[in-house]
Amino acid sequence: MARTLDANRPTIEDFEQTGVEMPPSRQVKPAPDRFKNTLGKYRVVRRTELCIKCGKCIEICPRGVHVKPHGYTDFLKPLDWKCTAQKCKDNGTYCVDLCPKGALHIELSPMYKALGDYRWTADLILSTWYMAETGQVPDGELNYECGASGGGFDRIRFKFPENVQRTDPSAISTAIPLNRRNDDRLKITIDIPVYGGGMSFGSVSPNAMIAKARAAMAWNTFSCTGEGGYPERLLPYREHMITQVATGLFGVREETIKWAPIVEFKYAQGAKPGLGGHLLGDKNTPAVAAMREAVPGTPLFSPFPFHSVYSVEDHKKHVDWIRHVNPRALISVKVSTPVDVDMVAVGSYYAGAHIIHLDGSYGGTGAAPDIAKKNIAMPIEYAIPKVHKFLQEEGIRDEVTLIASGGIRTAYDVAKAIALGADGAVIGTSEMVAMGCVRCGKCESGKGCARGIATTDPEMVAKMSLQWATQRIVNMLSAWREQWLDILSRFGMKDIKELRGRWDLLQHEDYQ
Amino acid sequence: MPAKYHISTKPTPPRHKPIGKYGIVDWREDCSACHNCVKRECAYAVYDQERDRLKEREYADYLYDCRGCLCCVQGCTKGLLTWETNPAYEMLGDDVWTPDIISSTWFQAETGKIPVSGAGYPGPFRGPGFDSILTDMSEIVRPTRDGIHGREYISTQVDVGRKPLSLKFNPDGTLAEPYPPQVEIPLPVIFGILPWHKTSRNLGMAMLDAAKELGTFGLTDDVNLMHHEAAIPFLREGVHTDLTKKKWAAWADCHNVAELIREAKVSNPQLISMVSLPLGPDAPKRCIELSKLGVDVLHVFANWHGYVNTDKSKHITDAIREVHQSFVKQGNRDEVTIVAAGGIALAEHMAKTIICGADLVTVDVPIMIALECRICSRCRNGLTCPIDIEDTDHDYAVQRIVNLMGAWHNQVLEMMGAMGMREIRRLRGEVGRAMWFDDLENDCFGPVFGTRKVG
Numbered sequence: 001m002a003r004t005l006d007a008n009r010p011t012i013e014d015f016e017q018t019g020v021e022m023p024p025s026r027q028v029k030p031a032p033d034r035f036k037n038t039l040g041k042y043r044v045v046r047r048t049e050l051c052i053k054c055g056k057c058i059e060i061c062p063r064g065v066h067v068k069p070h071g072y073t074d075f076l077k078p079l080d081w082k083c084t085a086q087k088c089k090d091n092g093t094y095c096v097d098l099c100p101k102g103a104l105h106i107e108l109s110p111m112y113k114a115l116g117d118y119r120w121t122a123d124l125i126l127s128t129w130y131m132a133e134t135g136q137v138p139d140g141e142l143n144y145e146c147g148a149s150g151g152g153f154d155r156i157r158f159k160f161p162e163n164v165q166r167t168d169p170s171a172i173s174t175a176i177p178l179n180r181r182n183d184d185r186l187k188i189t190i191d192i193p194v195y196g197g198g199m200s201f202g203s204v205s206p207n208a209m210i211a212k213a214r215a216a217m218a219w220n221t222f223s224c225t226g227e228g229g230y231p232e233r234l235l236p237y238r239e240h241m242i243t244q245v246a247t248g249l250f251g252v253r254e255e256t257i258k259w260a261p262i263v264e265f266k267y268a269q270g271a272k273p274g275l276g277g278h279l280l281g282d283k284n285t286p287a288v289a290a291m292r293e294a295v296p297g298t299p300l301f302s303p304f305p306f307h308s309v310y311s312v313e314d315h316k317k318h319v320d321w322i323r324h325v326n327p328r329a330l331i332s333v334k335v336s337t338p339v340d341v342d343m344v345a346v347g348s349y350y351a352g353a354h355i356i357h358l359d360g361s362y363g364g365t366g367a368a369p370d371i372a373k374k375n376i377a378m379p380i381e382y383a384i385p386k387v388h389k390f391l392q393e394e395g396i397r398d399e400v401t402l403i404a405s406g407g408i409r410t411a412y413d414v415a416k417a418i419a420l421g422a423d424g425a426v427i428g429t430s431e432m433v434a435m436g437c438v439r440c441g442k443c444e445s446g447k448g449c450a451r452g453i454a455t456t457d458p459e460m461v462a463k464m465s466l467q468w469a470t471q472r473i474v475n476m477l478s479a480w481r482e483q484w485l486d487i488l489s490r491f492g493m494k495d496i497k498e499l500r501g502r503w504d505l506l507q508h509e510d511y512q
Numbered sequence: 513m514p515a516k517y518h519i520s521t522k523p524t525p526p527r528h529k530p531i532g533k534y535g536i537v538d539w540r541e542d543c544s545a546c547h548n549c550v551k552r553e554c555a556y557a558v559y560d561q562e563r564d565r566l567k568e569r570e571y572a573d574y575l576y577d578c579r580g581c582l583c584c585v586q587g588c589t590k591g592l593l594t595w596e597t598n599p600a601y602e603m604l605g606d607d608v609w610t611p612d613i614i615s616s617t618w619f620q621a622e623t624g625k626i627p628v629s630g631a632g633y634p635g636p637f638r639g640p641g642f643d644s645i646l647t648d649m650s651e652i653v654r655p656t657r658d659g660i661h662g663r664e665y666i667s668t669q670v671d672v673g674r675k676p677l678s679l680k681f682n683p684d685g686t687l688a689e690p691y692p693p694q695v696e697i698p699l700p701v702i703f704g705i706l707p708w709h710k711t712s713r714n715l716g717m718a719m720l721d722a723a724k725e726l727g728t729f730g731l732t733d734d735v736n737l738m739h740h741e742a743a744i745p746f747l748r749e750g751v752h753t754d755l756t757k758k759k760w761a762a763w764a765d766c767h768n769v770a771e772l773i774r775e776a777k778v779s780n781p782q783l784i785s786m787v788s789l790p791l792g793p794d795a796p797k798r799c800i801e802l803s804k805l806g807v808d809v810l811h812v813f814a815n816w817h818g819y820v821n822t823d824k825s826k827h828i829t830d831a832i833r834e835v836h837q838s839f840v841k842q843g844n845r846d847e848v849t850i851v852a853a854g855g856i857a858l859a860e861h862m863a864k865t866i867i868c869g870a871d872l873v874t875v876d877v878p879i880m881i882a883l884e885c886r887i888c889s890r891c892r893n894g895l896t897c898p899i900d901i902e903d904t905d906h907d908y909a910v911q912r913i914v915n916l917m918g919a920w921h922n923q924v925l926e927m928m929g930a931m932g933m934r935e936i937r938r939l940r941g942e943v944g945r946a947m948w949f950d951d952l953e954n955d956c957f958g959p960v961f962g963t964r965k966v967g
Contacts, residue, residue, distance in 0.1 A: 033586070035583070035586030035587055036586065036587055036588070036589070036591070037585065037586045037587070037588060037591040038586070039582070039585075039586065077590075077591055109594075110537075110594050110595075110596045111582075111585065111594055111595050111596070113596070113597065114534060114595055114596050114597040115595075117634030117635070118634060118635055118636045118637075119632065119633065119634055119635075120634070149635075149636050149637040150636050150637050150638070151636070151637025151638050151949075152637050154637065155637075268649070271632055271633070272930075273649040273930060274649030274650060274929060274930025274931065274932070275926055275929065275930055278628075304929070304930075336649060338648050338649050338650060339648050339944075339947055361633070361646070362632050362633045362637075363632050364631055364632040365630060365631065365632065366630050367628055367629070367630050368628065368629070368630075369626045369627065369628050369923065369926050370616070370626075370627040370628065370629055370633075371626070371627075371858070371859060371860050371923045371926060371927065372926060372927075372930065373629075373632065373633040374633050374635060374860070375646055375647050375860050375927065376646065376647050376648070376649050376927065376930050377646065377648065377649050378646060378947055378952055378956075379637065381956075381957075382952045382953075382955075382956035382957070383956070385956050385957070385959065385960050386955070386956045389959065406632075407632060420960065429631065429632060437631075438580070438581065438582050439631050439634070440579055440580040440581050440582070440631075441629040441630050441631040441634065442579040442580070442581065442629070442630060443629075443630025443631060444628055444629060444630045447555070449581070449630075450554075450555035450556065450579065450581035450583050451581055451582075451583060454630065460555060503959075503960045503961075506960065506961070507961065508957060508960075508961040510964055510965055511957070511961035511962050511963060511964050511965060512962055512963050512964075512965050
């Protein structure tokens with residue numbers, strides 16, 4: 001691992017000496033980039049032929065971009081990922097203007113222009129990395145609230161009132177209950193209104209999977225096994241793991257259902273609604289194949305739909321089956337967002353579901369046909385108010401937990417989803433980005449992710465340590481909670497449950 | 513059950529270097545020659561491959577393989593590497609034929625595979641034209657089917673020709689009128705005449721041979737190719753050819769088109785007649801007139817960007833719905849076959865056009881892109897083609913076109929599988945299997961946010 005020369009920044013080696021603690025803590029600890037060169041918004045260039053090494057820049061830079069370690073005669077390469085040039089211009093601390101010799105030059109990094117996409121802009125990726133590293137909300141000029149897709153969450157804003165008595169953040173609750181049925185099953189409350197989405201053993205690395213589970217444990221929430229089976233390394237975190245039963249039934253055994261406080265039926269996935277899953281042969285290593293009870297090296301398809309479910313009655317039989325196998329578990333039903341998603345939600349409730357999990361069409365995946373990701377089913381922003389309203393009209397809204405996922409990238413997206421009518425959200429890509437994902441979209445190719453996140457290749461898995469990955473997610477969630485507290489405080493609320501379905505607090509920039 | 517339709521694809525590498533989206537740029541001065549980027553960081557050995565090509569071609573602008581993982585950029589000892597979007601990539605095509613569409617078509621023509629990627633959809637929330645429509649899926653209650661990898665057959669076959677709404681019988685039980693001629697094609701696609709200028713015979717022949725291999729047809733206005741088994745002769749005013757052995761022929765719309773068709777049918781009663789006319793405000797009326805005059809197939813076209821007018825205010829999807837609806841209102845939609853053309857660039861456009869009411873579509877520009885066209889417009893301005901498209905090898909061209917259609921076929925199967933549909937004929941006009949963004953905004957956001965300001 002590379003050692004950075006920034007004196008104030010702990011290195012990855014320092015970090016790893018802490019070892020794996022148990023239980024994992026939600027305490028924020030710095031978790032620096034695991035690569036030597038951190039990406040940033042600006043490129044800072046020092047013209048050494050002009051620089052007189054006066055140190056003025058070190059003095060004025062509020063971010064510590066300019067570094068000359070003690071005993072060195074020369075400056076280090078500027079730590080330009082920390083630079084907030086625009087903010088400095090506004091505050092009169094712009095080093096380019098203040099350098100006596102005009103030796104400094106700042107421009108937008110060409111990588112900033114190439115990084116990201118409409119949904120996950122460079123700002124969102126960089127700000128998520130910042131949160132994952134520091135556990136703090138970026139105070140620079142990165143937009144950490146929304147992307148630039150031109151619709152949905154990216155055009156929705158909160159209408160914050162001006163004259164409201166702000167609530168003390170320490171008195172605000174961000175917890176949500178998951179069992180609203182008042183039946184004899186577990187009464188589960190999670191401390192933050194999000195839990196981790198299913199990523200199967202095989203699609204992501206063991207380190208990524210366990211890091212997700214550890215972060216979930218730290219924040220008293222959940223992570224999900226995905227459909228590739230339940231690795232026993234996850235057993236220490238079993239009270240925070242959801243077992244997924246998906247159409248391929250890979251690795252689903254009686255004990256894996258018994259281990260789980262929540263069992264999730266995956267009917268469909270937002271990124272590829274109506275299609276099955278597909279694990280490419282290269283990623284089906286012997287370990288993955290053993291877990292899935294399949295032949296190594298062969299591509300594994302999960303069919304669509306469940307071949308035992310062709311009606312709501314069949315679905316009920318399925319739910320009853322799990323209820324008998326595990327008498328304490330909550331039942332979650334994960335469905336996609338077709339035009340009749342409201343009917344599907346009501347049907348799932350009457351079949352016995354505690355949680356209706358809607359997965360919108362712009363959600364993440366390890367591999368899906370581009371045509372499916374772009375075209376099939378509706379974005380989650382539309383599905384939430386539709387289902388919320390319908391459940392209200394049916395008089396069952398308070399008996400079921402509505403969870404939204406598929407394109408929920410930021411703390412603000414979560415808050416907007418809740419204000420649109422969801423109880424909470426499931427996140428996936430944000431966790432991946434916290435672990436260093438750049439959204440290159442090549443999770444599926446060859447041996448998988450070159451950054452060691454969505455891969456099972458041992459050499460690439462070794463690129464990311466468990467401790468580091470855990471801390472990055474813990475830090476990000478901590479920064480997210482800060483943002484929820486801030487939003488609730490500005491509305492004078494004491495509990496995130498008060499925000500649910502508050503359409504009156506939202507405005508859409510394309511609406512009157 | 514008939515044999516499952518299968519398109520035989522095989523990898524057909526490009527003749528020229530494809531223009532990739534991203535590239536790594538480095539400054540050679542100050543490089544410490546540690547080779548971390550090459551040896552340690554690049555999990556996919558892209559640098560090695562580039563080096564090999566460098567030896568071969570003596571230049572290094574092949575940027576196709578970089579996966580943009582940024583490991584080398586972030587791992588470079590001196591922090592010298594930069595990752596940038598390739599400016600040549602951004603210059604490809606235009607706002608409708610986007611670089612992403614061109615690049616995806618190249619991939620499909622090379623491999624015959626469906627484009628698959630990881631992570632969520634990276635594009636804008638919605639867009640104009642085809643991007644204002646989503647297709648639906650069926651969650652739980654659905655017909656039994658097992659998709660692409662399973663037992664049951666999803667048919668993409670369409671019937672072309674006039675279909676009588678009822679049959680009339682003689683007292684002895686025999687048909688009172690002969691059943692009109694029909695052609696069955698296994699894919700809802702015919703190949704169109706390329707929109708910009710006359711193409712070489714070489715190219716036209718490759719296109720028709722590919723159409724033959726796929727079991728479909730291609731329009732041609734080259735009299736020397738009109739005899740081809742898969743050719744649909746396109747007869748503009750003053751062009752004549754022997755139609756006695758043809759199954760299908762097309763005429764440009766003109767005042768005496770019905771007469772011309774009648775004459776042709778005298779010598780060949782089994783001939784399917786098609787009239788080609790532009791979409792626009794008069795199209796629905798004219799289509800009904802032509803149908804009454806006995807035309808079997810209506811070939812309605814928008815411009816090659818998919819719009820009916822130059823200000824891009826009306827898209828082919830809306831225009832096709834009008835034509836389709838005008839027949840539905842009259843109660844005789846099944847009598848005619850409607851072929852839509854213009855701006856159909858991706859497999860999803862084919863499915864969406866059919867949902868809007870077409871029976872099948874015409875593919876034209878994507879064929880050029882399959883043969884590595886960059887939509888650079890040089891040929892339209894009388895300049896030489898940078899990839900010398902007119903001189904493509906025949907077998908290469910046929911296979912690239914077949915590969916592209918193979919990929920499209922599989923993608924349409926994916927979409928139909930998600931919808932729970934087993935027949936593309938049933939998709940025609942089935943707007944219940946689609947969602948319009950405007951409707952979703954009204955239905956889902958209307959109660960939350962009120963009235964929408966912008967269209």
